[in-house]
Amino acid sequence: MKLTQKITTTIAISLMTMTLPIQAGEGENIYNQYCMACHGTGIGPMARQQNIWQPRLQQKGGVDGLLKSAKTGINAMPPKGTCMNCTDEQLHSAITYMTTF
Ligand code: HEC
Numbered sequence: 001m002k003l004t005q006k007i008t009t010t011i012a013i014s015l016m017t018m019t020l021p022i023q024a025g026e027g028e029n030i031y032n033q034y035c036m037a038c039h040g041t042g043i044g045p046m047a048r049q050q051n052i053w054q055p056r057l058q059q060k061g062g063v064d065g066l067l068k069s070a071k072t073g074i075n076a077m078p079p080k081g082t083c084m085n086c087t088d089e090q091l092h093s094a095i096t097y098m099t100t101f
Contacts, residue, residue: 022024023044027090030086030093031047034094043076044077047098049101057099063092063093066095067095
């Protein structure tokens with residue numbers, strides 16, 4: 001194996017091992033950064049409280065349904081929860097974090 005190949009392989013492997021834990025906690029990271037200001041204080045429905053989220057999950061069609069209103073905003077909930085750069089996947093993972101009991 002050439003040296004450059006070795007270096008590239010080493011970088012690729014270390015990138016893989018570095019990004020995995022970040023992805024696993026991405027929903028939590030986004031929640032902490034953008035959503036906690038309201039969903040951790042009672043301004044919005046409190047995160048991870050089943051009695052609060054279960055009815056919404058059932059009425060809106062699970063996390064996918066909640067994602068729709070989170071994207072457009074609903075009442076005092078701002079569009080995308082103020083995370084304007086968030087992708088659907090990132091918002092989905094933040095909502096999944098909030099609705100895990
Ligand atoms: C400025 C305060 C605020 C921030 C920041 C905020 N929310 Fe909300 N959110 C609310 C309020 C208030 C509601 C309740 C709206 C209602 O149903 O009247 C809500 C409701 C929701 C709902 C339920 C929607 C539904 O259809 O029932 C979801 C999902 C949600 N927020 C996701 C998020 C996510 C994800 C973030 C962060 C990326 C976020 N919110 C950030 C205030 C906020």
